[in-house]
Amino acid sequence: MIPLLEVRGIDKSFGPVKVLHKVEFAAYAGEVTALVGDNGAGKSTLVKCVGGIYPIDGGEILFDGNPVQVHGPRDAGELGIEIVYQDLALCDNLDIVQNMFLGRERKNGLLLDEDSMEELAAQTLSSLSVRTVKSIRQQVSSLSGGQRQTVAIAKAVLWNSKVVILDEPTAALGVAQTAQVLELVRRLADTGLAVVLISHNMNDVFAVSDRIAALYLGRMAAQVKTADVTHAQVVELITSGRSGDLGLKNGVTP
């Protein structure tokens, strides 16, 4: 099976600090790939390289098996890669529909085509089985954290995206809301998207992911199937970069 998104040997430095060392990573359509690692392991940097926010120093990005150049967020968007950032990037003073179409409004001549945007937003939300918002015309400021996360994810899905990258979507949520968001993450993958889930929370990772990729100090320690590893092994990979046969040998990618 060809991964939908693959990065090969990516290097990235900020000045003298090398943040990513020859990182290999793959995400498959219809699967949730969890990207785990300690603080500073390079998770967000890797995602930002894929999203076109940081230029890469070396290595290549492959989309559907073909090498591609991602020079900016717009390039990533055109390929179908959408990133849902930790701090959400929603406008509190706009409603759900307005936020979902922000920057890509549908127009009818000069004026906005509110009705078709509202219809499409409603369709997207219901296709994700989101039923927890009273009205899609309610302001985002009146939504709970979980509902906001849902809107942010739905916004990413709206654009026929193929890869959705979620940066710590459950970090700020309560137990019930976390469950809701994880359910949504699973549904995204079930509809055929490649989902990358960045998370610190092992319970979340084991609840929804098909594969786990563990970063350790800027190196990819291991990318394994979730079914093949235990909780403890993943924690070991995160904290020391290796676990038994898995992981880095002498600090070098195997």
Next chain:
Amino acid sequence: MSKVKDLPGEAIVTATRSPSIGHSFVAYVERVRGGDMGALPAVLGLIVLCTVFAIARPAFVTSINFANLFTQGAAITLIAMGLVFVLLLGEIDLSAGFASGVCAAVLAVTLTSAGLPWYVCVLAAIATGVVIGTALGALVAKVGIPSFVVTLAAFLAFQGLVLVLVDEGTNISIRNSVIVAIANENLPPWLGWALYAFCVLVFAAVQLLRAAKRSRRGLTSDPMSLIAARVGALAVLAGLAVYVLNLERSRNPALVSLTGVPIVVPVILVLLVVWTLVLRRTAFGRHIYAVGGNTEAARRAGIPVDRIRISAFVICSSMAAVGGIVAASRASSVDPNTGGSSVLLYAVGAAVIGGTSLFGGKGRVLDAVLGGAVVAVIENGMGLMGYGASVKYLVTGSVLLLAAGVDALARKRAAAAGLR
């Protein structure tokens, strides 16, 4: 994970049916309690002020005074309409008052010294506003100087510029009949009624068409009763206003008749409709709200934030130019004080009293009109009560502070209620 589906408190409603008028009212009350007051303070303030002045000075409710209110508040209202755009971004334009003075001076100089036709002069004045706005916006957006400082500097510089334009303090009088007519002449009564009928019909048609279109698509639409109430309210209030303005208000009707809707009223109406349309129904307007609400989110959504900032300043200064033209028309002259003294604070006050937030992201063009009405009523009523400039300034200052206080408290309340 299906266990989370029926959480209490997370209402699961697929609302395709239209809410009744009762629901709309309840929702409105909830919004107000949650800190989103909208136009409520301005409307309540207007009612209270009008009642107080009407009881204290019967002259306040005469038709001549009613007409005066419009011409008195017009320039400030127009400047405030422009300021709404800048305030929506969370910025401020302290130079709008003197920008209007500069543009009025350009108008006066091109009219008198250059002797150009009036429409060329009006265009020149508005073009001056565009240039001023572009410069201010570029300094704020591209160079990154805080708007407070940029426009404070411009506030001083424009005072000097007005002096230069009017030759160190002479008073340039404007005799062009078209320009003078803007703030001093009235529509014939029949045209006032025709305009009234047109406005009410268009408003009703737009509301009905939108509701019909939305319900045909299965989207929630406003209930018929709410639309009827809105249209009815507009018809009654505007009808009353046109009726009163069409009464004879000349002291000596045999000599000269004075009736009709002041020409500034349709000018303000047209600009109100145009800018509301821009703000509410175009992508540009949506982006202004987005930049004011969350600049970073707007940038990530691919919105050209700098360009939006500059455009807002351009709109603000151009509207200041329009306000300056009306002010020049009302005084039939331009002097170094045009657009000076309290004009700017009144205009900012008008926008804020109307419900536009100083923190950005919240406001409507209509706010400027409502707030402008409050400011005009205060100024006019205090004048009738025989208070001097000192008391007027004190009262208007207090009202501005009160409005800003209401804004800040509403924001706090909204934060406490989990909104925002």
